[in-house]
Amino acid sequence: MVDLPRLPDDPSKLAREPLREQIRQVLVEGLLSGRWKPGERIVERRIATELKVSQAPVREALRELESLRLIETVPNKGARVRDFGVEDMAEIYPVRAGLELVAAQLAATTLAEDPSPLEREVEALQRATARGDVDEQIRHSVEFHREVVKAANNSVLLHTWESLGVEVWTALSMRWLDMELHAKAADHARIARAFREKDPGVGQMLSDHVLNYVEAALKSHKSIH
Numbered sequence: 001m002v003d004l005p006r007l008p009d010d011p012s013k014l015a016r017e018p019l020r021e022q023i024r025q026v027l028v029e030g031l032l033s034g035r036w037k038p039g040e041r042i043v044e045r046r047i048a049t050e051l052k053v054s055q056a057p058v059r060e061a062l063r064e065l066e067s068l069r070l071i072e073t074v075p076n077k078g079a080r081v082r083d084f085g086v087e088d089m090a091e092i093y094p095v096r097a098g099l100e101l102v103a104a105q106l107a108a109t110t111l112a113e114d115p116s117p118l119e120r121e122v123e124a125l126q127r128a129t130a131r132g133d134v135d136e137q138i139r140h141s142v143e144f145h146r147e148v149v150k151a152a153n154n155s156v157l158l159h160t161w162e163s164l165g166v167e168v169w170t171a172l173s174m175r176w177l178d179m180e181l182h183a184k185a186a187d188h189a190r191i192a193r194a195f196r197e198k199d200p201g202v203g204q205m206l207s208d209h210v211l212n213y214v215e216a217a218l219k220s221h222k223s224i225h
Contacts, residue, residue: 023061028168038083042071068165089173090214092164097210099161104203107151111195117147118192126185142167144188
């Protein structure tokens with residue numbers, strides 16, 4: 001059995017990040033590392049004991065993962081990992097692409113005036129790519145898209161986008177489906193430039209870019225099987 005990662009010892013970290021969120025990250029890492037396979041139970045009491053926390057924040061974290069469709073609750077059996085894969089991505093990514101199309105349209109003026117939040121993420125992504133740092137590639141790729149959605153200045157849109165668990169699904173698509181990160185730094189640089197240049201097609205460009213994740217995942221899945 002793979003041990004669960006420890007919660008951070010730094011008290012300031014605990015203050016900055018809700019305990020529920022930390023536990024959620026620990027559970028996601030457990031999924032990514034292979035501690036729990038599809039169909040396997042996740043025992044709430046055991047997790048709480050291992051992390052030395054009460055069961056309440058563990059239960060909250062599990063609910064969040066259930067809302068992301070990563071786990072499911074079975075009557076009289078508790079939580080278990082869903083048997084998810086490319087089919088789930090094929091449902092989630094078109095929704096995400098639609099949201100980001102709307103976000104790009106709403107954010108176009110703001111990002112044309114100041115595209116620096118996007119350009120910072122592009123530069124960070126380029127550095128991570130040069131180092132071969134997959135975790136940082138995932139993080140800055142997702143942050144690039146988050147900056148677009150934030151710039152739309154629409155709380156409903158942002159909340160809906162966040163509810164899709166973009167970073168979790170990006171990581172899972174790479175590590176479980178053995179999919180290469182499609183969103184290369186060059187793709188993001190092209191989109192950032194389109195915002196700066198007030199390209200009227202930037203929304204469709206961003207939407208197509210997101211949908212390419214699904215195409216890459218499907219190709220990877222077919223090559224494996």
